[in-house]
Amino acid sequence: MESAFTIFIWIAALAAAALLAWIAAVFASRAIKQSMSAKTPEPFTLQDLREMLASGQITETEFNTMRGAILGSFAQSLDPPPNQDVKPGGTDLDELLKWEERPDSD
Numbered sequence: 884m885e886s887a888f889t890i891f892i893w894i895a896a897l898a899a900a901a902l903l904a905w906i907a908a909v910f911a912s913r914a915i916k917q918s919m920s921a922k923t924p925e926p927f928t929l930q931d932l933r934e935m936l937a938s939g940q941i942t943e944t945e946f947n948t949m950r951g952a953i954l955g956s957f958a959q960s961l962d963p964p965p966n967q968d969v970k971p972g973g974t975d976l977d978e979l980l981k982w983e984e985r986p987d988s989d
Contacts, residue, residue: 929953 929950936946 927953 927949932941932946932949932953935941936943941949
């Protein structure tokens with residue numbers, strides 16, 4: 884009877900240790916996720932830049948540089964894929980309209 888009680892105590896101790904290890908892993912996982920998400924700042928918007936310029940946090944030169952970077956990345960996402968109908972690097976509005984209106988050649 885005493886050996887059955889000893890076995891029960893060991894099983895309970897192992898179950899408690901496993902439960903504590905699982906709880907510690909959950910908390911560690913949450914802490915890692917929070918620290919990683921805190922390291923990726925939200926990108927600036929043009930409105931953010933305007934507010935920073937108005938409050939004096941950035942200079943006019945810094946504003947123009949960052950505005951150009953934002954608008955440049957936006958313009959790159961609008962560029963059509965390379966095609967023979969459009970001049971390489973052409974972002975002229977008329978060129979884009981011609982590219983959009985061209986008939987599909989299947």
